[in-house]
Amino acid sequence: MESLVALSDVRADVLHDVFDCRPETLLALADRVDQSVEDIQLVYREAEMDELWRAVSINVMELQHTRAAPEKLAFWLEIKDEVMRIHDIVGIDLDNTLAALALRQLASRVSAT
């Protein structure tokens, strides 16, 4: 049984929890995607991308609710689209290398805000 794992944990055969969209979370996910070559590993990564999408979506919903920061909202809507794109690179294209690269670029964008 696996419980919560450290961000540095890159075991590909285990489903990890993704609770937020911080840069370190994105980089850890990118590391795991890099390690994932088998179908079942990529399914676990796709499920983690789903959780990431949920975390980003929660950010978006909060910003839509408060209506306080339209620029920030626009930024997170772009991030959400990008997460969906990477999700499909993992799930449909099974291209772990490209997905990992895109996740690292995403981490840089999030980190710069």
Add this chain to the structure above:
Amino acid sequence: MLSREDNDILTQTDAGTPLGDLMRRFWIPALLSEEVAEPDGAPRRFRLLGEDLIAFRNTDGVVGVMEEACPHRRASLALGVNAENGVRCLYHGWKFDVNGECVDTPAEPPGFSMVGKVRAKAYPAREAAGVIWAYMGPAAEEPIFPDFEMLGFPKGHVAAFKMLEECNYAQAVEGTIDSAHAGVLHRESPWGQPAKYEHEKDLSPKLEVEYTKYGLRYGAVRNLKDEGLLHARVTEVILPFFTLIPPDGAGVRKHRRMANAFVPRDNTSCWHIQWFFDETQPVDIEFRIKEGGHYIDENYRKLRNLSNWYQQDREMMKSTNMSGIEGILVQDHAVSETQGPILDRTKEHLGGSDVAVVAWRRQMIRAARDFSTKGVVPTVLGNDIPWSQIRASTVRFSNESNWKTEVPLLAEVALTAKG
């Protein structure tokens, strides 16, 4: 979450669609034997994969499945006379046998008989464990029949049920590969009161998936903290729409085994066909009907359904169970049907407990794509699946072990790494 395109691939099953063409390569549970119980009895109309069909039992007791419309003027053959080993159209008397061969055309002028020339579109049919199965694909590609364990059980130890589920088949399948909902939707105590069963106590089981030649299996592992043990329910998911549900391992459902087939009727409804089976004792049919809420009309539609809001009882929610809906099956159908006729998977917010759903979708979509674009037939249609040995299990074990060790995968169905 799925893209719009992937959602369409997963949910569209008409002929000519990637998945529709693939599904036609399988033996499909079509209707219950009881629907055409009598030789020379009334033909039964039904819809399968978007096609309007009839089934009838001929004088010799053999079942035929064919297109409902007569090839002559397209009147319904369900109106016809079923006698002397064939069904005769009520309009002009054309008669067809169980293979679809035209054997009489009495209204044609002498010398213009259509006998032996025209055919009704008919599909091979078989009966097993109370269900009539049909094969709707090309004759040359007919696969071996999937001899599931329960199909060989003695009479009385297996019972088949059928109910219309008013939503796309895929969301119905997903409802049975989602162990996390058991402790909420099916909770047999009101929310906030102590849980009654083991699987209700840990609401966030850890799910692990393993791909196999026939689809996948997954373990939902819960921590029995009081006993220092782990508890796993291992569900078998067989492409394209079968699920084998484990027994509870304790309590009233200790030995209850169940198999589901969610057969697309069309894109917005499916036939939920269930087998209950028990090697230790005959199936208690009355109990299963009550437990499932399996009360239906003559068309297999639930009496507790969307139009009467499943007769949900708010008082019951405070005193008896979480859902306020009577019957496990009705509870499952209520959540699946209220997701909409075809679930929009672009709007979901999935979590880790949905990983088996993610895995099944991905297998289905890939199988449909590979079949459509490359002609690749999935391994589940191979000749080497030991159908009768595929079995869902419930196990309790120590923290030092894991469910894959406790319930080893059959070597014949294991995939190599990149399977």
